[in-house]
Amino acid sequence: MSYQILPFRYNRYNDDTMFLSNEVGEYCFISKYDFEKYINCLLDKNSNTFKNLKSKYLLVDNEDIDSVVGLLSIKYRTKKSYLNDFTSLHMVVPTQRCNSNCIYCQVSKKNINETKYDMNKNTARNVVDCIFKSPSKMIKIEFQGGEPLLNFSIIKYIIEYAEWKNIIKQKDIEFIICTNLTLINEKMLKYLKKHNVFISTSLDGSKEIHNKNRPLLDSNNSYDLLMQSIELCKKYLGEYSVSALMTTSSYNVNNLNVVVDEYKKLGFNAIFIRSLNPYGLAKQNKDQIGYNIEQFIDNYKKVLDYIVNINRNGYYLIEGYASILLTRILTPFSTGFVDLQSPSGIGISGVIYNYNGNVYVSDEGRMLSAMGDEKFYMGNVNQNNYNELFNSEYLKSLIKMSCLESLPECSYCAYQTYCGADPVRNYSEQKDIIGRRSKSDICYKNKSIIKYLLELLKINNNSINNVFWSWITRKPINN
Amino acid sequence: MNNKISDNRCIFRFNKDIYCKEAILNTLYRLLEKCYFELNINNKNEYELVIDIKEIGNIEVFKKEFNNELIDQQLRIDIENKYTHIRNLIIEKAFLPIKDKNI
Numbered sequence: 001m002s003y004q005i006l007p008f009r010y011n012r013y014n015d016d017t018m019f020l021s022n023e024v025g026e027y028c029f030i031s032k033y034d035f036e037k038y039i040n041c042l043l044d045k046n047s048n049t050f051k052n053l054k055s056k057y058l059l060v061d062n063e064d065i066d067s068v069v070g071l072l073s074i075k076y077r078t079k080k081s082y083l084n085d086f087t088s089l090h091m092v093v094p095t096q097r098c099n100s101n102c103i104y105c106q107v108s109k110k111n112i113n114e115t116k117y118d119m120n121k122n123t124a125r126n127v128v129d130c131i132f133k134s135p136s137k138m139i140k141i142e143f144q145g146g147e148p149l150l151n152f153s154i155i156k157y158i159i160e161y162a163e164w165k166n167i168i169k170q171k172d173i174e175f176i177i178c179t180n181l182t183l184i185n186e187k188m189l190k191y192l193k194k195h196n197v198f199i200s201t202s203l204d205g206s207k208e209i210h211n212k213n214r215p216l217l218d219s220n221n222s223y224d225l226l227m228q229s230i231e232l233c234k235k236y237l238g239e240y241s242v243s244a245l246m247t248t249s250s251y252n253v254n255n256l257n258v259v260v261d262e263y264k265k266l267g268f269n270a271i272f273i274r275s276l277n278p279y280g281l282a283k284q285n286k287d288q289i290g291y292n293i294e295q296f297i298d299n300y301k302k303v304l305d306y307i308v309n310i311n312r313n314g315y316y317l318i319e320g321y322a323s324i325l326l327t328r329i330l331t332p333f334s335t336g337f338v339d340l341q342s343p344s345g346i347g348i349s350g351v352i353y354n355y356n357g358n359v360y361v362s363d364e365g366r367m368l369s370a371m372g373d374e375k376f377y378m379g380n381v382n383q384n385n386y387n388e389l390f391n392s393e394y395l396k397s398l399i400k401m402s403c404l405e406s407l408p409e410c411s412y413c414a415y416q417t418y419c420g421a422d423p424v425r426n427y428s429e430q431k432d433i434i435g436r437r438s439k440s441d442i443c444y445k446n447k448s449i450i451k452y453l454l455e456l457l458k459i460n461n462n463s464i465n466n467v468f469w470s471w472i473t474r475k476p477i478n479n
Numbered sequence: 480m481n482n483k484i485s486d487n488r489c490i491f492r493f494n495k496d497i498y499c500k501e502a503i504l505n506t507l508y509r510l511l512e513k514c515y516f517e518l519n520i521n522n523k524n525e526y527e528l529v530i531d532i533k534e535i536g537n538i539e540v541f542k543k544e545f546n547n548e549l550i551d552q553q554l555r556i557d558i559e560n561k562y563t564h565i566r567n568l569i570i571e572k573a574f575l576p577i578k579d580k581n582i
Binding site: 004005006007008009010012023039065069070072073074076077080408409412436438439 | 505511512555558559561562563565569571572
């Protein structure tokens, strides 16, 4: 043999072209003609195809194999580095009460007066004790709900107790509140400023779209209140203190450009085009507010092009999901996005503590619990110690079933290195933790978006590439 | 080699020297939404696969799709068999630093 083929996966990109990728995500497009030569070790060493494949570590000259194996192993370790430190994202639900009436509510919120769904101090204390038992040097405590601000006293208790514990533990600690911002006031903001707490809110588009998706219990105009609150946050916390997420419903799926325009108008530099998840009201009201996955993907591609052009015209705006995928395609670095990991990040990268101390492998696991299914329950901080919660055979068995490297179809998928397992979603859709790819909307979505990004990269247009790299590096092009 | 029995049923016969069981099963798994199947070994020691497609009238298209997918699946297995030792080397080397640590 004149050269050694290195491990790769492939798919038939189109009638004439094959797509190849290796263990660390490096990839190459080659003609079918060259593919046949490649796998039979008949490529001309002076050909561009040979040089291209060699540069992407899809083949190696026989004398270089040891050094290339060493290099690939370092990249592989880098790709899997999110496994090093265990759980870093700890979501805490101070209350399941909410003053919103979102049409797609996935958490099965409780009535605003039902204070029995609030976290008490004893549980909060046990939650923080549990969090600090994680070996991770970086801890992110993210307050979710319901509407977390309805139990602001417990948020303050958790922040202050965590800061006190951290005097000894010395971890890198970050706090985020995910809130509709309708209850924020100056006193709260002064507190959040003092404790360096970030804010994430929801913004689904223009006033009309946002109000349709996210009315309040006592008003159909949540948009105006949100705008006032965002201004207040900027005044007290700084211009870039608030980030926003959107959810796609049938009311905005065909108007995603309008949503993007709204984000740009408000000065946001990032948007995450999220599809609906099949939990809670989103599942219940699917006929009214849902759409099929093909419709989402078609519109996603269009809005991605729109966002890229906005960047090319000088305004820096990241599309969150694309930037995560591009990081995985173009760099050896892991992204820490728990929904796109192999093994899945459930429990081992991110976890959620409900108001009553129940611990679930993910927010989606908690959503299933609210629908009556305790499949993804790990235990309770008031009854189980850290070892019982995080070192259980239950969690280990879930993780074992979420390694793409050994799942049907995923094991040979050419996009494997860019993708991740979602056992909770598989179970929710198919009542099977492993699931079948041909029936999986998430698989179809990920493959379609990855393929589209690869198409854009294949064009090799400098200005598009610059936009994509600016997203990966988090630095605007002009910088 | 395959024979059409009816508008929605056909029989495939595979030489075991060319296609392995894993390739056939992988192919079936990918196309499971489109068919029902029964896999056996006949008296000529060939794999004999009876397929009933769910959508009547598309048997010819299905046969072509099946054959193409089977080639891909077999090729993947052949490549894996040839070069999996290198993948194992890479992964073993990647996790060598923590191999004997008690974490």
